[in-house]
Amino acid sequence: MAITVEVISHHHKVKTTRGRLLSEVLIEAGIPLSAYCRGRGLCGQCCVEILEGILPDYQDGEHRLLAQRGFGPNHRLACLYKLQGSVRISIPESSVLEKMPILAWGAAIPPAFDPAVKKYFLELPQPELARPESWCDILKQGLKLPDPQASLDAIRALPSIWAQSEGRLTAVIHRDQDILALEPGDTTSRLFGLAVDLGTTTLIVDLVDLTSGRVLDSETALNSQAAYGADVVSRISLVFAEPGQAGRVREAVIKDLNRMTSSLLRRNGLSPEHVYEAVIAGNTAMNHLLTGAAIDSLAVAPFSPLFSALPAFPPREIGLGIHDRGRVYIAPNIKSFVGGDISAGLMASGFLDKPGPLLYLDLGTNGEIALKKDDRILVTSTAAGPAFEGMNISQGMLAVPGAVCRVEDEDGFRVFTIGDRPARGICGSGLIDLAAVCLSRGFITPAGAISRPEKRIPVAPGLSLEQKDVRELQLASAAVKSGMRMMLDAAGLKASGLKQLFIAGAFGNYLNIARAMSLGLLPSLDPAQIVFLGNASLSGARLLLLSLETRRRLESLVGGIHHFSLASQPAFQDIFIDSLEFKPWS
Numbered sequence: 042m043a044i045t046v047e048v049i050s051h052h053h054k055v056k057t058t059r060g061r062l063l064s065e066v067l068i069e070a071g072i073p074l075s076a077y078c079r080g081r082g083l084c085g086q087c088c089v090e091i092l093e094g095i096l097p098d099y100q101d102g103e104h105r106l107l108a109q110r111g112f113g114p115n116h117r118l119a120c121l122y123k124l125q126g127s128v129r130i131s132i133p134e135s136s137v138l139e140k141m142p143i144l145a146w147g148a149a150i151p152p153a154f155d156p157a158v159k160k161y162f163l164e165l166p167q168p169e170l171a172r173p174e175s176w177c178d179i180l181k182q183g184l185k186l187p188d189p190q191a192s193l194d195a196i197r198a199l200p201s202i203w204a205q206s207e208g209r210l211t212a213v214i215h216r217d218q219d220i221l222a223l224e225p226g227d228t229t230s231r232l233f234g235l236a237v238d239l240g241t242t243t244l245i246v247d248l249v250d251l252t253s254g255r256v257l258d259s260e261t262a263l264n265s266q267a268a269y270g271a272d273v274v275s276r277i278s279l280v281f282a283e284p285g286q287a288g289r290v291r292e293a294v295i296k297d298l299n300r301m302t303s304s305l306l307r308r309n310g311l312s313p314e315h316v317y318e319a320v321i322a323g324n325t326a327m328n329h330l331l332t333g334a335a336i337d338s339l340a341v342a343p344f345s346p347l348f349s350a351l352p353a354f355p356p357r358e359i360g361l362g363i364h365d366r367g368r369v370y371i372a373p374n375i376k377s378f379v380g381g382d383i384s385a386g387l388m389a390s391g392f393l394d395k396p397g398p399l400l401y402l403d404l405g406t407n408g409e410i411a412l413k414k415d416d417r418i419l420v421t422s423t424a425a426g427p428a429f430e431g432m433n434i435s436q437g438m439l440a441v442p443g444a445v446c447r448v449e450d451e452d453g454f455r456v457f458t459i460g461d462r463p464a465r466g467i468c469g470s471g472l473i474d475l476a477a478v479c480l481s482r483g484f485i486t487p488a489g490a491i492s493r494p495e496k497r498i499p500v501a502p503g504l505s506l507e508q509k510d511v512r513e514l515q516l517a518s519a520a521v522k523s524g525m526r527m528m529l530d531a532a533g534l535k536a537s538g539l540k541q542l543f544i545a546g547a548f549g550n551y552l553n554i555a556r557a558m559s560l561g562l563l564p565s566l567d568p569a570q571i572v573f574l575g576n577a578s579l580s581g582a583r584l585l586l587l588s589l590e591t592r593r594r595l596e597s598l599v600g601g602i603h604h605f606s607l608a609s610q611p612a613f614q615d616i617f618i619d620s621l622e623f624k625p626w627s
Contacts, residue, residue: 044124048072049092050131057124063089064119073138075154079217080120081185083161085110087119088136094128102164110135156251157216157353157589158317158368160229165208176203180220184212191220194366198223213317213366215353216589221317221366231315233257235302235363236586238382238579239323239331240264241273241406242430243439244297245579248305251317254587258309260301263439265293266330271432272406273326273378274424280330281340291333291359299362316363319356322372322582324407324422325380332359332371343606344377350596372585373596376604378422383409385581386545388595390574393418395541398534400525402563403545403577404429404469408521411602412528419528421605423520428513429469429546435507438466445471445504446551450478456501459551464501470551475506476514477556480623487623489515518562519620525564526616528605536564536626545577564626 046055046066055070064087067074078084085106092115099107100121107116112133119136138154163183176199181189191199202210206225213222213232232252238245241264248258269290270276280287306313321331325346329336334347350373356363372381383403387393392401397413408425411418430439438444442460445467449455454475458464467475475498479485484498491498491508498506529536542563544552554571557563563571574580585592607613 045127046070046124047127047129048132049129050133059124059126061124062120063122063124063128063130066124067119067132072132074119074132075136075138076120077154077159078120078161079155082106082118082121083163083185084159085118086136088112088116088133089119089122090116090131090133092129092131094130095125097122105164153588153590154254155589156234156254156318156587157370157592158221158232158234158251159214159217160211160232160252161214162211162227162229163209165203165210167208176200180212180223184214184220186214186217188218189214189220190218192366195220195223215318215368221368222364231311233311233316234586235305235316235319236579236582237298237319237321237323238576238582239294239321239327240382240578241324241327242267242271242432244294244301245576246298246301246305247579247583248309248311248316249583249586251586256583258305260305262297262301265297266290268293272424273324276330277326277336277340280336287330287333287336290330294327294331295360299360302362313362314364317367318353318370318586319361319363319367320370320372320582320586322382322385322578322585323380324382324409325374325378327382328371328374328380339378346374346377346380349374349376349599370585370592372581373599375420375599375602377606378407379409379411379420379604382578382581383411383420384595384599385585386574386577387411387581388591389577389581389584390543390545390572392543393598398532398539399541399543400529400536400539401543401545402521402525404521405546406430406432408517408524410521410524410528412532412534412605414532414534417532418602419532419605420602421524421528421607423524423607425517425520428472428517433513434467434472434510436466436504437472437510438468440468440470440551444468445475445501447471447553448474448478448500450481454478454500456504464504467500467504467506468551470553472510472514473560473562474553474556475500476511476623477553477559479506480559485511485623489621489623515621515623518560518623519617522561522620522626523613523617524607526620527607527610527613531605531610536566539564539566539570542566542571543574543577544571545574558625560623561620561625 043056057066075086077086165179165183202223202225211224211228215221234249234251236247244262244264246260247256338345353368353370356369372385374380399413401411403409408423411420443462443465444459445456445464446459447457489511496508554568558565
């Protein structure tokens with residue numbers, strides 16, 4: 042016989058059958074109930090108030106968990122409540138998952154909050170003469186996991202921790218299987234992780250509370266590996282030619298990340314021992330250089346990476362300064378030079394789930410492109426160079442306060458800067474605007490030549506556009522444009538047939554669509570079809586940090602994505618040369 046679960050707080054009624062767990066019924070009905078401990082009755086986060094219906098006796102530990110969270114006698118844990126009849130319930134706000142926007146622009150995904158590293162507070166009994174079970178067995182029974190694996194360090198520490206806390210301790214668990222550490226007392230509130238955008242030019246680290254999913258603080262820095270080459274090709278060439286440089290290149294970025302992490306922790310009054318996982322999204326070459334993996338295969342055709350997906354590994358293996366028994370997870374590389382920054386961004390943007398045809402464009406030091414037609418996804422990478430990030434430009438700079446990000450054609454050039462600060466340089470979006478205005482005025486020809494005799498164009502006091510800057514922009518734009526054109530041709534598509542164009546990268550935050558289209562950097566589409574994602578790589582790293590299920594799904598999907606080699610296409614050179622001209626797509 043069917044019974045009814047009426048959820049007053051959500052104005053919802055569900056028909057179900059006796060004997061089912063209330064938590065399963067609510068989640069299947071689409072109610073975002075927190076299921077942090079996956080239904081083992083350990084976290085107390087799925088509390089509901091029973092307004093009408095059977096109120097069963099408390100199960101082991103249930104009363105303590107509810108009391109700790111301030112709930113009264115009519116409350117029970119939904120994951121322990123077996124339905125025996127119809128009930129009317131109310132769900133407190135604290136038991137409902139918040140929608141966590143992973144992207145500030147474009148698709149905002151509310152992931153199922155399920156971090157890979159969790160903490161559980163346990164009150165364990167001492168071994169007894171009548172039941173001389175091992176302490177490890179008692180610990181495993183308390184965790185209610187089928188086969189948890191404890192590290193030798195954790196086993197060695199168990200007696201002293203047990204003695205300190207009289208069996209009241211916190212277990213740190215990875216992927217509901219590995220016991221990373223044991224801590225005396227209740228330390229469940231001190232659980233943090235890092236989401237890292239491992240960029241070729243810039244690094245961004247988010248400090249994330251793994252008990253709530255909130256981003257607490259962020260730190261940005263230039264990648265010190267730039268001293269070994271502005272782009273990944275230069276760094277790969279250096280390490281390939283001089284293998285002894287590999288350690289120095291790797292150490293440079295590790296020092297950056299540790300310095301940024303220390304700064305975040307210091308500002309927030311935390312210790313490295315409070316950070317248990319870092320999720321890193323970087324391109325293929327950056328991932329290899331970070332891990333110390335040999336890059337020889339990336340230096341020569343067919344440019345195959347040494348690895349795609351890696352299991353999470355201890356931070357000491359790369360020298361990252363977080364909890365020494367924590368974990369580091371790297372977003373999986375896709376193929377060749379299309380790396381984890383793109384796989385993470387594709388997942389965070391919703392690109393992998395939306396119906397095509399769709400085009401995804403990441404405009405950074407490398408230009409990565411993904412095209413989706415039906416269920417088939419093609420990816421490629423172009424050597425765009427760092428012009429879109431303001432690098433290799435005479436007076437270029439990153440998109441930071443003081444960078445010219447917009448230029449208007451008003452009785453000379455009217456420039457706008459990030460933060461309304463005095464102009465200090467030109468970032469990528471400002472360069473696009475400036476080139477488009479100069480093209481419309483005739484200061485620059487479609488072939489990219491500055492028409493003025495002095496071969497420079499004054500922009501603002503102390504700032505000018507040089508001929509070499511225009512050439513850098515031409516090369517970067519042609520690399521991206523030719524890549525898009527060739528992928529569309531290979532799929533039998535025209536740009537006009539696209540449903541959406543996703544643009545990732547900080548460069549897109551200030552990009553003027555019409556200006557980019559006038560130069561031919563973007564295809565001529567309805568602006569409503571273009572979605573700016575911001576830093577999708579960082580957003581994807583956060584998503585993978587907060588959702589183990591998303592991590593597993595991405596790992597299963599990347600193997601089915603196909604790589605499209607631009608260099609192997611006979612028409613590549615001709616299309617690239619044609620794409621050098623500043624003109625709209627025809």
